[in-house]
Amino acid sequence: MPLTSYFEEIKVWTEETLHRLVPHAHTHPARLHEAMRYSLFAGGKRLRPMLAAAACDAVGGNRDTVAPFAAALEMIHTYTLIHDDLPALDDDELRRGRPTCHVRFDEATAILAGDGLLTMAAQFLTKADLYPGVDPAVLLRVATETLFAIGSQGTIGGQVVDIEMENKAPDLAALEYIHTHKTGTLIVASVRGGALLAGSDDDRLEALTEYARAIGLAFQIVDDILDETGDAAALGKTPGVDKALGKLTYPAAIGMDESKKLAARLADRAIGSLAPFGATGSRLADIARYIVARSF
C-alpha cells in the first residue's frame, strides 16, 4: 500500500471512530455539541491517531484496541487548538481555511466546547468497555501518561511559556522547552499509548519513545520553517502568524539552514531507533520522512 493510501485509511478509521463515539450535533445542548463537532471535523492530518495506529501495527497489535484512544488523542488536539485560538491567547480567526470556533460560535461556547472535548477525551481514555481484552491496569497507565503529557508540565506548560516568551530575544533553551512540551509530549504519548495498548514489552516501548521524541521535535521545527516560508497549504493555517506575534521559532534562533539540517538529523535519529522492528517499523519510518518533507 502506498503511504498516501495508508494515511487515507487511518484518517477514515479515525473519523469513523469519532463519529461513533462523539454525541450527535443535535444532542442537548445542541449548540455545544455542534461546536465540538465543528472543530473536531474541520479536517486536519490526524497525525496523532496515525502514530498510535502505526505504533500498534509495529508491535503487532489489533488496531481496534487502539481506536478509542486514537479518537481521544484527536479530541485533545482539537481542544488545544480551540483554546489556543481564543482572543485572549493567539487570537486566530482562521483555522484550516474556516472561521475558528469562537468566530463561528462565540467565545463562551468555544471555551466550553474545548472543556467538553478535553473532558470527553479523558472519558474515552478510561471507559473500560471500549477496550475489550485490555488489562485495566494497562488502560490506567495509558490514561495517566497521556493526561500527564497534556497537563501543566506538558502541553499546557508549553503553551504558557510560548505566551510568556512572545517578543523576547531568541532563547534556545526556552524554545526547546516550548517545542518539546507544546507538541512533543502528546506525540510521545500517542506513540507510547498505541504501543502499550497493543501489548508492547518494555524494550520496544523504549525504542518507540526515542523515535517519538525525535519526530515530535522535528515536527515542530518543520512547523516553524513552514510558518516562515509561507506555505499555507502545507501548514494548514495562516503563515507568518508566529512571526507577527513575535513568537520564538527555530529559524529565528538558529537560522533557516540549520533548522532544516536539524529536522533532517532528527528524522534520521527517529528512523535509527526503529532498527529493532525491522519491516514492521516501516510505516513509522515513512511517517518520520513525511514529517520532514511535509507536504500533507
Add this chain to the structure above:
Amino acid sequence: MPLTSYFEEIKVWTEETLHRLVPHAHTHPARLHEAMRYSLFAGGKRLRPMLAAAACDAVGGNRDTVAPFAAALEMIHTYTLIHDDLPALDDDELRRGRPTCHVRFDEATAILAGDGLLTMAAQFLTKADLYPGVDPAVLLRVATETLFAIGSQGTIGGQVVDIEMENKAPDLAALEYIHTHKTGTLIVASVRGGALLAGSDDDRLEALTEYARAIGLAFQIVDDILDETGDAAALGKTPGVDKALGKLTYPAAIGMDESKKLAARLADRAIGSLAPFGATGSRLADIARYIVARSF
C-alpha cells in the same frame, strides 16, 4: 464529634492532600502553577470532598483510599469556577472576597489554569499508585462516571444552558436541567465515587445515589435563595449576581416560599434514603440538614 469539627477535619484533610499532590507554585512554568494554586486554595467549603469522605465512612471504608479522589473533585470544582468567572461567561471579578483568577493574573492564564486543573484532576482519577488496594477496574469505573458527570451532558451542558437561558422567561424544565447538571451531576459523582472506592455494594450505592440527587438539587435551590436574600457570607460570592445577569432561579420560577419548602422536602427525602445505613449514615444526614440551613 460536633458537626463543625467534622467539617473542619475534612477541610484540613482535603487541603493536606491537595498540598501533597499539586505541584508547588514555583514549579516551571511558575505563573501557571501559581494561578492554579491561587484558585485552589481560595477557601471554600470543600463540600464535594466532604461528601466523598462521608460516603466512604457510611460504607465503612478507609478514608485514605478516597483522598486523591476527593482532591480531584475539588480541582474539578475550582476549574469550573475559574472558567465560569471569565469575561466571556459570567464576568465575575470577585470570588470568596478575592479577585477572580483572570483579574489577579490575566485571561490567558486563567483559561490555561482551568485547563490545567481539569487535566490534573483527570490524572488523579486514574493514577493507580495513589490508590493502593483498589481494584483497577473499580478505579476506571469511578473515573469514567466522574468524567461523564462533568462533561458536555453534565456540568458543561448545564453551564451552556444556563448562559442560553439568561434573560428568558422562567421555565421550570430548563431550570431543573441547569440545576441538576451544573452542580447536581458532580455531587452525585462525589458520593458515588467515595462509596465505590470504599467497596460499596450495589444496594448501598443505589441508596446513596438517591441521597445525592436530592441534596444536589437542594444545594442549588438554596444557592438561588441566598442569591436573592443577599447573604454574602453564607453564599461566598457577591449576592444578586444571578438576578443582575437575568439568570433563571427557583425563587423567580416558583416563588421564595415554595423554594424554601422544596429545599426542605428534598433534604427530608435525602435523609429518608439513608435508612439502610443506620448510625453510619448520620454524617451524610447532618450534611443534608446543613445544606438546607446553610450558614457555612
